[in-house]
Amino acid sequence: MNSSQDIIILPFQSEYQSEVKKLVLAGLVEHWGTLDLSKNPDLDDIGLAYANAVFLVAWQNNKIIGTGALVPKSNDIAEIVRMSVAANMRRKGVGRKILHKLFEYAKSNGYKRLVLETTETWHEVIEFYKQFGFQITHYLDGDVYFALDISKVYK
Secondary structure, eight states: OOGGGGOOOEOOOOOGGGHHHHHHHHHHHHHHSOOOOGGGGGGSSSHHHHTTEEEEEEOOOOOOOOEEEEEEEESEEEEEEEEEEEEEGGGTTTHHHHHHHHHHHHHHHHHHHHEEEEETTHHHHHHHHHHHTEEEEEEEEEEEEEEEEHHOOOO
16 A cells, blocks of 8 residues: 655646646546536646746645645735546545645745635645644535645645
8 A cells, every 4th residue: 555655745847737637627527517618728838827826736656646836815825726636546644735835835934824715525634734724704605715834734
């Protein structure tokens, strides 16, 4: 069995484009049962869409197994988006490693607050973020919104 020790987190490179898009879309299909490509235009050119952000890719045994991005919203606030882990790799520390790397990047770049949103029926995802200290700020149109003051929580 592979451990989280042999998971490597690297910045997105253009040669990862098709595999990353495939991974993220597979997760969406799994959750929604269908896919509306018009709702995911950022995945058509990840390098361009996230040029001002950090987009991380998790690898294990030369295979992409997860993603996560941090998008600046202001000088103090960044949003976590596109957190996705391959179905067969969930609950094995992949998301945790990606999130820790995003926290490190956020802290080193002076962000004080992280925000994110997810679907309110994705209970396991909501619990995942709560484990890291994210607090629910509000619900809107079937989504749940979170915030985290990383200067107080993440050392």
